[in-house]
Amino acid sequence: MTVWPSDYSQAWTLKHPVERRGVALHSGASTSVRLQAAAKPGYWVGWLHQPSLPLVRLHPSQVSDTQLCTALRLDSQRLATVEHLLAALAGTGVTQAEILVDGEEIPLLDGSAQPWVEAIGEAQLAPLQTSSTPLTLEEPLTLQQGSSFATVLPADGLRVGAAIEFADRAIGRQLYSLELTPQSFVAEIAPARTFGLRSQVDQLRSAGLIQGGCLDNALVCDGDHWLNPPLRFSDEPVRHKILDLIGDLALVGLPRAHVFAYRGSHGLHTSLAALLAGLSSSTPG
Numbered sequence: 001m002t003v004w005p006s007d008y009s010q011a012w013t014l015k016h017p018v019e020r021r022g023v024a025l026h027s028g029a030s031t032s033v034r035l036q037a038a039a040k041p042g043y044w045v046g047w048l049h050q051p052s053l054p055l056v057r058l059h060p061s062q063v064s065d066t067q068l069c070t071a072l073r074l075d076s077q078r079l080a081t082v083e084h085l086l087a088a089l090a091g092t093g094v095t096q097a098e099i100l101v102d103g104e105e106i107p108l109l110d111g112s113a114q115p116w117v118e119a120i121g122e123a124q125l126a127p128l129q130t131s132s133t134p135l136t137l138e139e140p141l142t143l144q145q146g147s148s149f150a151t152v153l154p155a156d157g158l159r160v161g162a163a164i165e166f167a168d169r170a171i172g173r174q175l176y177s178l179e180l181t182p183q184s185f186v187a188e189i190a191p192a193r194t195f196g197l198r199s200q201v202d203q204l205r206s207a208g209l210i211q212g213g214c215l216d217n218a219l220v221c222d223g224d225h226w227l228n229p230p231l232r233f234s235d236e237p238v239r240h241k242i243l244d245l246i247g248d249l250a251l252v253g254l255p256r257a258h259v260f261a262y263r264g265s266h267g268l269h270t271s272l273a274a275l276l277a278g279l280s281s282s283t284p285g
Helices: 083-092 114-123 182-189 198-206 236-249 266-282
Strands: 010-014 018-023 030-037 042-047 063-065 071-074 077-079 096-101 125-131 141-145 148-154 159-165 173-179 195-197 219-222 257-262
Touching: 010 030, 010 096, 018 114, 030 114, 083 114, 083 182, 083 236, 141 266, 148 266, 159 236, 173 182, 173 236, 182 236, 195 198, 195 236, 198 219, 219 236, 236 257, 236 266, 257 266
Parallel strands: 042 096, 159 257, 195 219
Antiparallel strands: 010 125, 018 030, 030 096, 063 071, 071 077, 141 148, 148 257, 159 173
């Protein structure tokens, strides 16, 4: 059984390579990912089918699309649905890793970050001879997009929260927050699966999206009930929103702050990550 770090003070990479293969949510293609140690801080993407291409370090400026996932433009390559894998890496405390892929989309697996956490546990964490250096804020930061907003407050530790509101009674209004550590991430956030609305499925499929979605890799809400119970948590949808938030913030690195998102989306989360990246680049040292 993996013993996860108690906080995010230490820098970690992976001890051994590990691979996973699965179906991509939107394209429906079968794709592979290999995770392995990186020599430099950050998350670096390379291509199994084009190994001559240089590794690219991930950054919020690479975000190219946020419709139902976070997609990146990495030089001439596109990589979509990165958020669950990045949440697993950042959430478990991995501060640097190489992500080698053979397609344009990360596989969805079971729709949560749990299979990626299990892969990271299989690879094992390797401590680095440095401390983690999370971004710290001197004053609050708030970003609003329509009726949605995200706020980041200066703090000594990391607390993450989210609230959602849906007309569908099975979801309704949900609120959840927690002091985030690798241990609490693995137990309380990583198992939460992505979810969707039955009323939108046909429209999304006809638009060429969710071609790989099924009842085995996504919760589907139909008004006052779920098509594929049981839920892993009574408030699994809002916990998954926190998972997505963590994965999108991983593009810049988890801050030392209280982070909260109301009616969050990948567009809101990645815009917040870009703002934080701007603060990071303007911080001396």
